[in-house]
Amino acid sequence: MLKRVPRWAKLIGVIVVLVGLALIPGRAKQQLEVAKEFELTPIVKLPHVGPVDLSINKAVVYLWIATAVITVAALVINRTLKSRPGRFQLAMEGLYELARNGIVGSVMKSGADTWFPYIGAAFVFVLVSNVIGLVPLPFAEHNQLGFYAATANLYVTLTLALFTFAFTHYAGIKKNGPVHYFKNWMPKGAPPVLREFIFVIHGVSEIFRLVSLSVRLFANMVAGHAILAVFFAMALIFQSYLAAAILQGGSAMIYLFEIFVAVIQAFIFAILSAVYIGGALEQEH
């Protein structure tokens, strides 16, 4: 039906709608504090155990939701495996195929079977928590709908990166023995003083892997959510329905881009974990 309308009529229609929106007076001024979206206020207050605060906040709830989604999906796919897969099973098989062959199989030479469970689990967990961050859930202030992701929290991403860090050195030491493993941090042909220097530099680079692995995920998720929040806040500040319409169009574009970023960041986290663990296993002799 829309095809019969000529193009100039559509253009005029759009212009009339935009002018109409511009003429409607805006509502009263409202405020949206972008930084407040990332504040963690306890939902359920629980006592401290030593220095650890056990209170349940937004991030904890999001982690629970991610865990629940993964558990339910795994149980459902486990119970309903068919030889003629449906849509859900095809998607799950594609995810498994990507993690097994696309990430672990293509990066790790040996130990792929040993370390696939960890890397696959990390991939799925990061992916699901990133994607859940794009679903509006009622955990913002006053139980309003809001965006937040468990991975937009440095503590969560740092914990995930610490797992990779610990497993990297555990794998390297177990495969090569502690003496051999740390000896391989120094190049063979280098002169004596330089070798110790390179050893220290290598140690520093190991620490910075931890920093970059955690901060990458955290920064990408925070930046995406902050941009979305800024677009919403701008619509409130301009107090005009025209600006709001245009900004909502822009935020829809950014939302689509954020879906892409969520998948890519999970992929990069998993593939870098695989590279680090594979690198610790494969030492030059």
Next chain:
Amino acid sequence: MDASAAKLLGAGLSMGLGAIGPGVGLGILIGKALEGIARQPEVSGDIRTNMFIGIGVTEAVALYAFVVALILIFVAK
């Protein structure tokens, strides 16, 4: 200029200037990877995997600038 203004200015400058290098690097990296894929489409899977590893390492440089900016805003006195 008081200290808090200098802090915010420094944070913005560190993020902005720190993003220049990784931006150029990512452009070169992805451009070369696409060139390789266009030349040899049969190894595109391998090239893509290695491209993502390279992206991860290149991005880390910008992330250090981001960390410095965060430290300047929230930690530095």
